[in-house]
Amino acid sequence: MIKARGLTKRYGTVKAVDALSFDVRPGAVTGFLGPNGSGKTTTMRLMLGLDRPDGGTVTIGGRRYRDLAWPLREVGALLDARAFHPGRSARAHLAALAAANSIPSRRVDEVLRQVGLDTARDRRAGKFSLGMGQRLGLAAALLGDPGILLLDEPVNGLDPEGVRWIRDLMKSLAAEGRTVFVSSHLISEMAQTAEHVIVIGGGRLLADTTVGELAARSASLEDAFLELTSGSAEFRAAHRGPA
Amino acid sequence: MTSAAPGIPGTPAAPSAPAERLRGHYGFAQVARMEWIKLRTLRSTWWTLAITAVGSVGMGVAIGFNTRNAAGDLTNNALAGMVPGLLFTGVLGVLAMTGEYTSGTIRATLTAAPRRVLLLAAKSAVFGAVTLALGEASAFVSFFAAGAALRHGIAAPTLGQPGVLQAVALSGTSFCLIGLLGLGLGAIIRHSPAAIGVLVGGVYVLAQMVGAFSHSAGIYMPILIVGNSISTTRTECVTGPGNGAQCIHFLSPWTGFGMLCLYAAVPLVIGGWLLARRDA
Numbered sequence: 001m002i003k004a005r006g007l008t009k010r011y012g013t014v015k016a017v018d019a020l021s022f023d024v025r026p027g028a029v030t031g032f033l034g035p036n037g038s039g040k041t042t043t044m045r046l047m048l049g050l051d052r053p054d055g056g057t058v059t060i061g062g063r064r065y066r067d068l069a070w071p072l073r074e075v076g077a078l079l080d081a082r083a084f085h086p087g088r089s090a091r092a093h094l095a096a097l098a099a100a101n102s103i104p105s106r107r108v109d110e111v112l113r114q115v116g117l118d119t120a121r122d123r124r125a126g127k128f129s130l131g132m133g134q135r136l137g138l139a140a141a142l143l144g145d146p147g148i149l150l151l152d153e154p155v156n157g158l159d160p161e162g163v164r165w166i167r168d169l170m171k172s173l174a175a176e177g178r179t180v181f182v183s184s185h186l187i188s189e190m191a192q193t194a195e196h197v198i199v200i201g202g203g204r205l206l207a208d209t210t211v212g213e214l215a216a217r218s219a220s221l222e223d224a225f226l227e228l229t230s231g232s233a234e235f236r237a238a239h240r241g242p243a
Numbered sequence: 244m245t246s247a248a249p250g251i252p253g254t255p256a257a258p259s260a261p262a263e264r265l266r267g268h269y270g271f272a273q274v275a276r277m278e279w280i281k282l283r284t285l286r287s288t289w290w291t292l293a294i295t296a297v298g299s300v301g302m303g304v305a306i307g308f309n310t311r312n313a314a315g316d317l318t319n320n321a322l323a324g325m326v327p328g329l330l331f332t333g334v335l336g337v338l339a340m341t342g343e344y345t346s347g348t349i350r351a352t353l354t355a356a357p358r359r360v361l362l363l364a365a366k367s368a369v370f371g372a373v374t375l376a377l378g379e380a381s382a383f384v385s386f387f388a389a390g391a392a393l394r395h396g397i398a399a400p401t402l403g404q405p406g407v408l409q410a411v412a413l414s415g416t417s418f419c420l421i422g423l424l425g426l427g428l429g430a431i432i433r434h435s436p437a438a439i440g441v442l443v444g445g446v447y448v449l450a451q452m453v454g455a456f457s458h459s460a461g462i463y464m465p466i467l468i469v470g471n472s473i474s475t476t477r478t479e480c481v482t483g484p485g486n487g488a489q490c491i492h493f494l495s496p497w498t499g500f501g502m503l504c505l506y507a508a509v510p511l512v513i514g515g516w517l518l519a520r521r522d523a
């Protein structure tokens with residue numbers, strides 16, 4: 001269970017996350033939706049203790065991330081930007097992370113196989129395509145066999161086969177009782193994966209509900225999302241008319 | 244991404260037992276293992292270390308080979324290659340930290356080991372141990388190789404002579420201490436070019452200027468400490484031929500060593516403090 005309470009983060013004058021409170025429950029895929037720049041990545045960084053909040057708290061199973069005993073065995077995270085050194089192989093990258101949490105080294109080969117990188121495991125990761133980099137990030141998230149997964153726009157750069165694969169993976173992880181928190185700016189993607197959605201705009205909570213309930217608010221889930229976020233979309237195309 | 248097949252759809256994450264409950268929590272030993280794997284799995288690490296060692300030994304040999312004055316401080320001459328060598332470990336130290344930021348690895352590192360002061364301590368310990376081993380090996384090999392290269396009937400110094408073992412052993416620490424200075428600067432500055440600039444500018448350029456401007460301040464500069472204080476076997480004034488007693492004072496070996504330790508420790512402490520407070 002993840003609990004955010006009054007979470008606030010400012011970057012200079014920008015309020016990236018503004019008094020955000022929500023729970024993420026186990027056993028379901030929870031979608032984290034919001035337009036570009038709405039604060040999804042920032043929220044995830046706050047959850048992982050990468051950034052310090054200016055206010056509020058976020059806890060994982062009652063503890064702050066930095067107080068976790070074996071972080072990678074409890075939480076697996078994929079952030080939206082690359083988090084590996086271009087000169088290191090996929091295998092070396094994962095082996096280093098595994099060592100930090102006493103994760104048996106056989107898990108490195110298991111997750112590499114699982115994400116389909118076993119044939120590329122000894123190549124320098126700097127030569128990876130966007131999709132392969134994404135798969136390596138996912139392998140790192142799965143490494144510790146964690147009960148909680150935080151995935152920031154995981155389908156970015158994946159081919160259709162990869163998109164289908166990650167969708168099925170998230171569902172099966174949730175079916176095993178794990179907490180799956182996945183961000184996206186694509187409502188259609190979430191419609192196929194998530195049962196629950198948390199919608200934010202301009203760093204503020206706009207909805208915390210089931211996909212079914214949200215869809216029922218308007219003609220379609222997409223319409224409901226656009227209505228909800230119309231007042232807060234940061235980088236709206238100038239030509240788009242009113243909803 | 245065309246060649247690699249994706250995993251079988253629907254396959255759950257873990258065929259292995261779900262997170263067998265481990266007692267205790269991750270600590271220094273685990274984080275140090277991570278840092279050791281990260282250090283040794285970059286080819287640039289090995290290249291840099293090899294060039295550093297070969298370069299510093301080669302310079303000692305060249306100086307030994309060309310020595311004509313048996314009255315000089317032959318030990319100090321043999322260790323002359325340590326001064327240019329420490330620049331490489333200094334830069335390697337910078338990159339060990341800034342490379343985490345430029346590549347984004349810092350995010351993965353901190354999710355695996357969120358206690359940041361512990362992380363920097365483990366990184367420093369691993370990097371310090373590797374560069375200390377390299378530095379001591381370089382210093383001793385330089386000493387013996389330079390002694391073997393002496394010509395003109397000049398007898399090679401031995402470790403048993405007064406101050407020699409101390410000079411060689413203390414010089415061997417310079418790679419590690421300047422490497423840690425680089426690591427600390429990397430943690431403070433976080434950008435590779437800027438941190439390398441500060442390191443090179445501070446250790447080489449600024450030190451030269453301070454030395455030229457005021458000798459009494461210059462003796463506290465890292466290069467003069469490595470080149471003179473810790474690598475000398477002479478404690479008394481050097482008597483130059485013809486021009487009387489020529490007294491050039493440098494810090495004593497152990498004072499110099501203490502200064503180098505401070506040069507390493509202060510940036511590391513500041514870097515650790517900033518690392519713990521700043522957003523990653």
Ligand SMILES: Nc1ncnc2c1ncn2[C@@H]1O[C@H](COP(=O)(O)OP(=O)(O)O)[C@@H](O)[C@H]1O
Nearest residue numbers: 011014016034035036037038039040041042043
């Ligand atoms: N490190 C940062 N410095 C300054 N502004 C930032 C930083 N990170 C994010 N922001 C700003 O915070 C807001 C939220 O960004 P982000 O969390 O990345 O949104 P999302 O992931 O939903 O697209 C944006 O306005 C973005 O420009």
Ligand SMILES: [Mg+2]
Nearest residue numbers: 040041042080
């Ligand atoms: Mg984002």
